[in-house]
Amino acid sequence: MMEFSIWDLIRNLGVGAAWTLGLSLTAFVLGGVVGLLVLAARVGPWPRLNRLAKAYIVVFQGTPLLMQLFLVFFGIALAGVDVPAWLAAAIGLTLFTSAYLAEIWRGCVEAIPKGQWEAAASLALSWGEQLREVILPQALRIAVAPTMGFSVQVVKGTAVTSIIGFAELTKTGSILANATFQPFLVYGLVALGYFLLCFPLSRFAARLERTFHARSH
Amino acid sequence: MLVRIDGLHKHFGANHVLKGIDLRVKEGEVVALIGRSGSGKSTLLRSINGLETFDDGLVEVDGERLHADQTDLRALRLKVGMVFQQFNLFPHLSVGRNVMLAPRTVRQTSVAECESLARAMLAKVGLADKFDAYPDQLSGGQQQRVAIARALAMQPKVLLCDEITSALDPELVNEVLATVRQLASEGMTLIMVTHEMRFAREVSDQLVFMHQGRVHESGDPKDLFAAPQTAELAAFLGAVG
Numbered sequence: 190m191m192e193f194s195i196w197d198l199i200r201n202l203g204v205g206a207a208w209t210l211g212l213s214l215t216a217f218v219l220g221g222v223v224g225l226l227v228l229a230a231r232v233g234p235w236p237r238l239n240r241l242a243k244a245y246i247v248v249f250q251g252t253p254l255l256m257q258l259f260l261v262f263f264g265i266a267l268a269g270v271d272v273p274a275w276l277a278a279a280i281g282l283t284l285f286t287s288a289y290l291a292e293i294w295r296g297c298v299e300a301i302p303k304g305q306w307e308a309a310a311s312l313a314l315s316w317g318e319q320l321r322e323v324i325l326p327q328a329l330r331i332a333v334a335p336t337m338g339f340s341v342q343v344v345k346g347t348a349v350t351s352i353i354g355f356a357e358l359t360k361t362g363s364i365l366a367n368a369t370f371q372p373f374l375v376y377g378l379v380a381l382g383y384f385l386l387c388f389p390l391s392r393f394a395a396r397l398e399r400t401f402h403a404r405s406h
Numbered sequence: 407m408l409v410r411i412d413g414l415h416k417h418f419g420a421n422h423v424l425k426g427i428d429l430r431v432k433e434g435e436v437v438a439l440i441g442r443s444g445s446g447k448s449t450l451l452r453s454i455n456g457l458e459t460f461d462d463g464l465v466e467v468d469g470e471r472l473h474a475d476q477t478d479l480r481a482l483r484l485k486v487g488m489v490f491q492q493f494n495l496f497p498h499l500s501v502g503r504n505v506m507l508a509p510r511t512v513r514q515t516s517v518a519e520c521e522s523l524a525r526a527m528l529a530k531v532g533l534a535d536k537f538d539a540y541p542d543q544l545s546g547g548q549q550q551r552v553a554i555a556r557a558l559a560m561q562p563k564v565l566l567c568d569e570i571t572s573a574l575d576p577e578l579v580n581e582v583l584a585t586v587r588q589l590a591s592e593g594m595t596l597i598m599v600t601h602e603m604r605f606a607r608e609v610s611d612q613l614v615f616m617h618q619g620r621v622h623e624s625g626d627p628k629d630l631f632a633a634p635q636t637a638e639l640a641a642f643l644g645a646v647g
Contacts, residue, residue, distance in 0.1 A: 234477075308494035308553075311455055312508035312560060313483035322511055326498045 205361030220286025227291035249288030278350035337394030414463035438606035441616035487557030502537040527555035547578030567598035
């Protein structure tokens with residue numbers, strides 16, 4: 190059996206953590222872009238698209254992330270396309286993230302008084318201009334805290350991608366735990382890794398929230 | 407005729423709120439819509455720029471027609487300005503930016519031109535020095551005057567005023583009414599829903615009394631105030647003093 194020093198563990202877990210971070214960033218950025226589109230579909234003046242977006246959100250919020258990953262991973266494979274685990278993980282998490290962000294942001298958009306839409310509309314701004322120039326800048330301020338809060342959920346959510354074999358932090362941890370017979374030490378380090386990723390995000394969210402509150406314009 | 411409304415009908419569910427409204431407004435005319443709450447006057451006003459949809463009838467402003475179910479409202483809204491009871495200034499933008507937003511976004515006027523336009527409009531309502539202030543730093547009366555300047559910056563053919571002094575403290579009402587009076591004297595076409603009866607009598611050319619979704623009585627304000635022809639208008643004027 191191979192001997193692992195504590196440094197070997199940390200070095201290997203570091204690589205896994207980097208994958209976790211990369212996957213989180215990918216899911217968050219792509220999920221944000223898709224989420225913005227879903228948001229527009231959800232709140233825009235198109236009844237049919239509204240219902241579709243609502244269904245999208247309900248489906249992704251109403252099923253476990255793990256099932257979504259399985260469906261993406263095995264579903265695409267069923268169509269004859271071989272999906273690598275990292276791609277399935279990225280797609281699954283992006284869909285999941287987009288649904289949650291769209292719903293969080295919808296709440297923020299709906300918190301803006303109706304009079305703001307009406308004033309912008311009466312100035313002949315199109316719906317998209319009303320959203321872009323008047324509603325979103327105001328909604329952004331209230332969206333910062335819940336959005337950053339959700340980003341912590343995304344980081345922790347990446348752990349389930351270990352089940353389809355993506356070698357992020359948790360998967361790396363379970364491999365090392367099996368190889369070293371020291372699960373408590375290894376998973377302790379894994380937990381520490383997640384904490385080191387998530388804690389700065391929480392702090393950053395709190396700081397952003399204070400800045401946005403202090404600067405009222 | 408600058409504004410023509412023909413046979414306007416609207417339902418809110420089972421509630422028939424506009425029961426066939428006809429209205430004509432000439433260029434430069436000031437029209438005051440009065441009536442009890444629920445009489446349909448705000449709904450009628452909001453139909454003129456498409457903030458309220460209607461079920462049947464026609465609205466036409468300066469040749470721009472609006473039918474029931476129409477979704478493209480841009481051409482109409484370029485001709486119609488609106489001022490709201492709750493001001494509805496954009497809180498994230500400075501006063502100057504509030505006024506500049508629509509000319510910049512919709513008409514794509516250059517920033518420099520927008521700025522001089524905004525300064526001119528703010529000077530018109532007596533707030534030239536507030537260009538860089540934010541709405542929450544202004545009094546209600548000042549905010550409402552900014553809202554007027556913002557609407558005027560789009561050079562509308564007609565300005566709709568929806569109870570624009572109702573949310574103001576009593577001592578701030580007059581500065582806003584003075585601004586409206588000045589616009590009227592400059593020949594701006596105005597349609598206003600108001601509870602300020604004395605102001606309506608002094609400033610308007612046409613008084614429209616709405617009752618249960620219909621134009622119950624209309625005409626020269628001096629005649630109507632002196633000798634209302636219907637019991638309902640007499641009762642209304644008696645009630646509001």
